Amino acid sequence: MNGPYETAAVRPIDVDGQSFIIHPLDQIPDARRLPISLRILLENVLRRLGHTPAGDAMARRIVRAGLAGKPGEEIEFMPSRVLFQDFTGVPVFVDFAAMRDAARDRGADPSRVNPQIPCVLVVDHSVTADISSCADAARENARIEAGRNAERFAFLKWASSSFENVRIVPPGVGICHQLNIERFCDVVMTSQGEGDLPELYFDSLVGTDSHTPTANGMGVLGWGVGGIEAEAAALGQPITMTVPPVIGVRLTGELGPGVTAMDVALTFAETLRGVGVVGSLVECFGDGVASLSVTQRATIANMSPEYGCTATLFPPDERVLEQMDVFGREHGVRAVAEAYLDAQGILGYDPEDVVYARVIDVDLSAVKPSLAGPSRPHDRVDIGNLKGRFRDTLASHGRNPGEAFSAHLRDGDAKVAHGAIAIAAITSCTTATDPAMMLAAGLVARRACELGCVARPWVKRIFAPGSHATTDILARAGLIEPLASLGFSVCGWGCMSCIGNSGPVLPGMHEIAADCELASVLSGNRNFEGRISPDVVQNYLCAPALVVAYALAGTVDIDLETDPVCDGASGPVYLRDLLPSVQELDRLYRDVVTPDVYAAGEDGLFSGSEAWTGLQAPEGEAFVWDDASTYVRRPPYFDDVKRLGAQGITGARALVSLGDFITTDHISPAGAIPGDSPAADYLRSHGVADADFNSFGSRRGNHEVMMRGTFANVRLQNLLVPGVAGGWTRDLVTGERTSIFDAAMSARSAQIPLIVLAGRMYGSGSSRDWAAKGPALLGVRAVIAESFERIHRSNLIGMGIIPLEFVEGESAASLGLDGEEAFDIEPVDFSAGLPSPSYALVHARKRDGSVIDFSVRVRVDTPTEGLYLHHGGILPHVLDALIN
Structure with missing residues (x-):
């Protein structure tokens, strides 16, 4: 430990007759005692810096901090790739375009400005559930989305053809996190090194969305960063970070009947927020890990920001390799991953020999069906206690349960009370990644239809799958129709309610929102005040099957463990009557979740809809800026550079x-653009009507709007x-x-x-x-x-x-x-x-x-x-x- 590390060593390995080189971890004393996440960071240093003073120093810092179980000193991390969503990705590519202009102005070749590592941008934040509960909802919302965002989309289309190392997934395909694990996570990456043989190394990423840790369910270390850090990484600059402490979570037992990955995610949020894991990496181990599917792990990892850690890694294992087959990875990709993980001592490692900063025990058999709310993802509550949680919150707002209001709906008036559900959303991100939860929601809908149940008319129902593979799985199972019969028609493939793109509540509910305390239920990961809808006060997270059940009930002022959900054709219907058995769900899962369904979902991944293909985008190495645009403008970062x-x-x-x-x-700047703000004055001066202001998020590519909203x-x-x-x-x-x-x-x-x-x-x-x-x-x-x-x-x-x-x-x-x-x-x-x-x-x-x-x-x-x-x-x- 006191002498210099021989960090320049490489080793050849053979995979199906092809030779590669690796930077072996076993060249570092005690590396086997480090958590897997720190081993990934260590390999990153070995590969990039080798046996140099900087490389030796950083390797020492990682080992020293890891064995001490404490935060360490500064190191540099270079991710394998970068993931963008469109709200945060557009300004990044605007900056890249401005860099090309600056290069040209200095007499250099603009085409030399390119991302240096692979970058994928997924357009998933722009679609809104303006239309729902009808067969044309997805088509109409896509049409509205294309009209609102034509300037931004044309710019992105130019970026996809102009920059190297850039792929852009057009709107209407899915959300970045689900597509990432289904399509882009290869677990192990291959690149041509400086020698004759290609190098193998750990897949890793940073992303411009806080829920990038979803990838950690696939065994891929990654986390969310700000746009500037993502720009730096894309342009080949390492990310400066301190060696994080790694907290081990020992999982024991197995999930009981009817308990979902969402319930585990909410339990993690409650437990780990309570003990404090901010700034740490969390790493799961123990016998219980093997009982969780990869998509269940991804659901849990997705929730990492809600309990404050940087990421929650499930180290890659045999289930990850099996999932690569299910997702349709080519045989060579899986074979390379398996050989590399085995050579680096990851497969079958002994977690009892690993040093963690501390260990937290979670018994999966003790997890109960849950919700979280009314405004924080870590405020978990059992189903039977939701009514009490709702009423306590209502009382804190100075209101009493039972007060009746008349909502003027399209098909007549309805009497509602505090707790009436205005929005029920099966939305993307946390839960759409896991087919088991989506199938359970479809089975609940089918059983409800068989029993003659109908959703309450005041509930706006939103269904936004995270990828077309999810839709195809439900279609194969014959569950699209019963969901649509209850009003859960597919209304688009994007984030929607999870980021607040719920669209307006039903007009009659909007009219009473100031007096009646409305609620929402959604299968997303965030329920902060005002996020889901400005008309909704209390927001509760839960599994998709429960979203369907609460849409039937129409209120959160109910105990679904004892009270009937609703009346069916033959009398009261209880939650136990609707939920599928473990055997039914498992049998259906095996029948419909197969590699070919994911292969079909990959068709047209980068081609886009007719609206996308019809967009007229500029051509050439340099972007042609439109002086009339109020969405995309050339930023002045290179015009007057200040050097301190x-x-x-x-x-x-x-x-x-x-x-x-x-x-x-x-x-x-965030949220809606106020009518009395400098940003509003700017937009009006450029001919934009107040109704078309859109949000600061959609105008992040226009620095004139954004600087006017800074400190506002x-x-x-x-x-x-x-x-x-x-x-x-x-x-x-x-x-x-x-x-x-x-x-x-x-x-x-x-x-x-x-x-x-x-x-x-x-x-x-x-x-x-x-x-x-x-x-x-x-x-x-x-x-x-x-x-x-x-x-x-x-x-x-x-x-x-x-x-x-x-x-x-x-x-x-x-x-x-x-x-x-x-x-x-x-x-x-x-x-x-x-x-x-x-x-x-x-x-x-x-x-x-x-x-x-x-x-x-x-x-x-x-x-x-x-x-x-x-x-x-x-x-x-x-x-x-x-x-x-």
């Missing part, structure tokens, strides 16, 4: 002065304008109160550089690229905070904003800073990577002429980060590397 370097910052003013725990939700959260508290919430500040020239955007533009005209003052954990919450891009476009050059959230700190550096940290025990308040000062930040040199000096001196000049001098720590922690800042951000840095 030797000049320092002189005369800077605080655009905002903020307190503790400012999240990326406070900073990044209605709950932001800017200390420069005390007592006023929202996106307001003081004009730094006139002193008058104005919008943050207008103040930034005023400062730009006066050539005043900007900074942000903040408290602890600045940028906490979900990482979002626009939380860094927006401030950079507004002219922010530095953020001085008491501490930073890790990913947001990295994103700031990626956009050329320097993160500066008050020294321990100091803050803006303790130093007497009121945010009205002019700040001079002395020069910091990043030309060698790490900052020199590591602490910078700041002079804050108050209006009365007095000066407050203080030091700040330059939070640039790796040489790579320093080089990004030296070049003005990650995009200029990469561009320089690509064209020079």
Whole structure:
């Protein structure tokens, strides 16, 4: 352990007569005692850096942290590929297109700007359930989606043909996570190395969606990152991270009758959120793992963000290899995976010899059918306790159960009460990945039809499968028709309700929403307040079969363990009457879930619908920007690159002065575009009617809209304008109160550089690229905070904003800073990577002429980060590397 590692060693292996090389893990002492997730990170370092000082140091850090069961030091990780969804992927490819323009402007070949590793973008976030419960729902929603998003889709179509290493799955095919495990996870990757033989290495990924960990159910290590980190990885830049602690979850027992993977996922969310796993990797082992199918594991892994860990890995085993056959992988792909996993000591490893930071026990036989809500995925509740949970929440809102309301529906008036279900959605992501749960929902629907049950007329029913394979499996089983008979007609292949694209509730329910506390049930993974629908207060997650049952009941103010779900043709129908037996479900599963159904689902994966093929997209290496577009515009990141370097910052003013725990939700534009906002003014000035504003998410490819929504959260508290919430500040020239955007533009005209003052954990919450891009476009050059959230700190550096940290025990308040000062930040040199000096001196000049001098720590922690800042951000840095 004290000598240098011989990390340059490679070893040949033979697979069906073909030779490959691997970077064997057994060259590192004690690697066999590391969790599998850390072994994957270790192999990444061995393969990329070899026997170099950096490679030796990073390998040591991984082993040292793993054997200590504690967080470790900084390492660099280069994923095998990147997965995008369209909301977060469009601005990434807009940046790539702008890089090509910048390359051309510098006299270089634009075609040299390309992703350096495989990238797949799946268009799955744009479709909305405007139409439901009819045979034409999917076709009509696709037509509406194509009309709303024509500019974005044309841009993506250009990107798919212009960039190398890029594949784009058109709308209407499925969601990125399900398609990832069905089509793109190969477990082991092959590439041509520097020698004569191709290399084998672990499949791994990062994705611009927080539920990228779904892939970990397939034994593929991956997690969600912000757009800037994804851009860096796509362009060949490693991701800087600390060695994470790995928490082992020992699974014992087997699931009981009627218990689903969704129930396990909700149990994980409750249990692991309770013990605290934030910032960790979770790794499952034990006898219970073998009892779970790969798609059940994927369901559990999908829920990782809801209990706070980075990812939940189920190490690849024989069931994963068998699932590769089911998904239709070519024989050679499986054979290579099996040989490599065996050579690296992964198949049949002994988990009892592995060191974990700690071990948590979960008995699968104790898991019960569950829901979670009314607003947090980890607030699990047994079916029998849902009524009590609903009523307790209702009471906390000052309302009483039983109050009646009249809903004017299309087929007549209906009496409803608090808890009436406005939306019941079998939606994608968590549960559509697992065919067993989808078949169970279909069997419940068929039994309900046989018993003469009908769904309540006030319930909007949404069915959004995660891939066409799911639809084909249900069709083979003869279950599409009974689902449609209850109003669960397929209305599109996309995320829909899981991301809030539920469309409007039924008109009569909208009219009473202010007075009647409406509910939703959905088989997704998030149920935050206001997410599913602005008209719905309480939202509950559950398995698809329960979604069907609650649509029949029409309310969450019910105990389905004892109360009848509804009346059928011959009297009351109970949940036990509807649920299929284990034997019935298993028999049907074996009959219909076969390789050929997945092979059929792959047909046309990248070709798209008639609407997609009919889109007119620009041609050529450089994108032809449309000056009239309000969705896709050329960003100015390369027009005026600011390099902090030797000049320092002189005369800077605080655009905002903020307190503790400012999240990326406070900073990044999200949700609907308010009619009284600078973004709305911009859209109106370009001829966009208020009804066509769409959302900030759909307009992420237009920096003009996004920068106008930065720091515009209605709950932001800017200390420069005390007592006023929202996106307001003081004009730094006139002193008058104005919008943050207008103040930034005023400062730009006066050539005043900007900074942000903040408290602890600045940028906490979900990482979002626009939380860094927006401030950079507004002219922010530095953020001085008491501490930073890790990913947001990295994103700031990626956009050329320097993160500066008050020294321990100091803050803006303790130093007497009121945010009205002019700040001079002395020069910091990043030309060698790490900052020199590591602490910078700041002079804050108050209006009365007095000066407050203080030091700040330059939070640039790796040489790579320093080089990004030296070049003005990650995009200029990469561009320089690509064209020079």
